[in-house]
Amino acid sequence: MFVKLLVATSALAAALPAAAQAPEEGIRQLWNQEILQKRPPAKTPPAVAKKPVVYKPVATAAVAAPKTTAGTPTTASAVKPPKPSGAAVETVMGVTLWRLRKPKAADDPSSRLLILGDDEDASTELVPERVEGDTALAVGDKVRLTIEVPRTGYLYLIDREQYVDGTTSDPYLIYPNVTTRPGDNLVAAGRLLEIPDSRDKPNHFKLQRSRKDQVSELFSVLVTPEPIPNLDTSKRILKLSQEQYKEWETKFGVEVERFELVDGAGAASTRTELQGGVLTQDDPMPQTLYKITCEPGKAILVKVPVKIKSGP
Numbered sequence: 001m002f003v004k005l006l007v008a009t010s011a012l013a014a015a016l017p018a019a020a021q022a023p024e025e026g027i028r029q030l031w032n033q034e035i036l037q038k039r040p041p042a043k044t045p046p047a048v049a050k051k052p053v054v055y056k057p058v059a060t061a062a063v064a065a066p067k068t069t070a071g072t073p074t075t076a077s078a079v080k081p082p083k084p085s086g087a088a089v090e091t092v093m094g095v096t097l098w099r100l101r102k103p104k105a106a107d108d109p110s111s112r113l114l115i116l117g118d119d120e121d122a123s124t125e126l127v128p129e130r131v132e133g134d135t136a137l138a139v140g141d142k143v144r145l146t147i148e149v150p151r152t153g154y155l156y157l158i159d160r161e162q163y164v165d166g167t168t169s170d171p172y173l174i175y176p177n178v179t180t181r182p183g184d185n186l187v188a189a190g191r192l193l194e195i196p197d198s199r200d201k202p203n204h205f206k207l208q209r210s211r212k213d214q215v216s217e218l219f220s221v222l223v224t225p226e227p228i229p230n231l232d233t234s235k236r237i238l239k240l241s242q243e244q245y246k247e248w249e250t251k252f253g254v255e256v257e258r259f260e261l262v263d264g265a266g267a268a269s270t271r272t273e274l275q276g277g278v279l280t281q282d283d284p285m286p287q288t289l290y291k292i293t294c295e296p297g298k299a300i301l302v303k304v305p306v307k308i309k310s311g312p
Helices: 024-034 242-252 271-275
Strands: 055-058 089-101 125-131 142-148 153-163 172-175 191-195 214-224 255-261 288-294 300-307
Touching: 024 089, 089 214, 089 300, 142 153, 191 271, 214 242, 242 300, 288 300
Parallel strands: none
Antiparallel strands: 055 255, 089 125, 089 142, 089 288, 142 191, 153 172, 153 214, 214 300, 255 288
């Protein structure tokens, strides 16, 4: 589990209906209005016209209905996102999954990340490269996440393991925590949050299985308009009760569609993406967009699975 590595031990993939195969112009309008245009303007106009940014809709199977390892399986209807009770609005969340690899001769030196971890990794420089959201990663891969939300609020990241039979482990709050900026979880238009922070130790997750039947890490990205009261973020991780997580999932789960940046996978991170901070309209867009239908002003919870390759 990623959580274990954060303590030095430490998406919703929804089935897209045919109507989700939107025309390319509709996809461009989605990110144009919700992410790009809400970023600060570029400091200087580009010398060369930029290639148009295009996203493709991705049809995926729904995440298996979660069950607890100690309880009765929940039904699919129990975890289905509720329909907005009032006037629905559409927004987006940008998520980029980065896999760390050895540098190549063609890489910009500024794209390298100095690994902060155990003694074996302490002096290693690796380059984060984009991977699509449904890419299955190998045990031992080092990964990071960046998240961008074009609205003001507070971000919480919950991690669970998911097993082949659909059951999940206990939920753990892994962000915010005492070590990451520390505990600064404010999101706003143009602000990129990197998890873990490049200054954290370790500043990456190392993918590993705790059980042979584990098939993914299942992240839940929760964005609330106000900070959640009475959460102890003075630790690196906080174990949540199943009841607490289920309450959030029931109240804040949303309907989503997933889109992937065309020709984005494999691109190395830029210096701004590497260190977080404020992105301008000249900076790269997120690799994965989640189009969200929700009630205005309400908290949203999006599930983001990170798949693990079968085998050792």
